[in-house]
Amino acid sequence: MDTITLVTGGNKGIGRETARRLKQAGHTVLIGARDPERGRAAAAELGVGLVHLDVTDQTSVDAAAARVRAEHGRLDVLINNAAVNSVVAPLERTTAQDAAAVLDANLLGALRVTNAFVPLLRSSQHPRIVNVSSTVGSFAATLEHDMFDWQVVPPVYAISKTALTMLTLKYSRALPGILVNAADPGYTETDLNDRQGTQTVTEGSDAIVHLATLGDDGPTGTFVNRDGTVAW
Template identity: 85%
Template sequence: METITLVTGGNKGIGRETARRLKEAGHTVLIGARDPERGRTAATELGVGLLPLDITEQASVDDAAAQVRADYGRLDVLVNNAAVTGVVTPLEQTTAEDAAAALDANLLGALRVTNAFVPLLRASQHARVVNVSSRVGSFAATLELDMFDWRVVPPLYAITKTALTMLTLKYSRALPGILVNAADPGYTKTDLNDGQGTQTVTEGSDAIVHLATLPDDGPTGILLSRDGSVAW
């Protein structure tokens, strides 16, 4: 039976590479894209399906879920990859409006999409949810690695990823039978960091692909990098 997989924000960066690799692994891949033109270009180049999807708009999310239901009747793998950097300013100069916009995309976007697709995931025999989080949202890593310089790790971005990792943990308990995990791509060269990352998108997608293809007895509720588990 084919594996139906959705990668949000799949038209560029780590999302695009994840889509490419999962298609190569035999999945029937759909990419969600907010920009229709970029989405069509990427879908054509990758040979995958396209879902118009703005994770900050409930109607768009609901329409995407309805389309997958009509076309496939289920979803086997959901990769919540779409995200924004948010403002790159010291925390004391960050406004509540700035924070709300970043949380709307990076936390509530994953919530909207996951909740809309839960009925379709429950129709799968081997459902997987992968939330693309980050080590910069880990309390342990922040303390250990002294990640307090806002010029390297924007504090607002880190806060949204902390929240996303906790959301992952809560979903892993709330959705028995579905493996729900978070991936830490590492510092990967993408538009989110203006190409300053030190890893390739292939390296950055390693943990995501691994979690998307877990066996049925695989873990749930963990944060994983390409080097292994990341402490909370």
């Protein structure tokens, strides 16, 4: 039986590479894209399906879930990858409105998509959810590496990823029978960091692909990177 996999924000960066690798592994891959034109181009190049999906728009999310239900009847793997890094400023110069926009995409986007697709995941024999978080949201890593320079680690982005990791843990207990884990791609060269990352997108997708292909005896409620467990 095919493994039906949805990657949000799958038209570029780590999401696109994740989609490519999982298709290569035999999955039937759908990429969710907010921009229809970019989404169509990426889907055509990758040879995967396309679902119009804006994670900040409940109507868009609900329509995407309805389409996947109509076309596939279930979802086996959900990868919440879509994220923004739109506020690069010190906290004292960050407005609540700007911060809310980041949290809306990076945290509430994952909540909207997960809740919309849980019924489809429950129709799967091997359901998996992978939330793409980040070590910059880890308390331990922030303290250990003194990551307080806002020019290096945008604070609102870090806060959104801290919350996403906790959301992952909460879902892992709320959704028995579904393996729910968080992946840290590492500092990867993408548009989110103006191509400053030191890893390739293939290296950045390692942990995501690992969690997306866990066996039935795999863990739930974990936070890992390509080298192992990330300290929370």
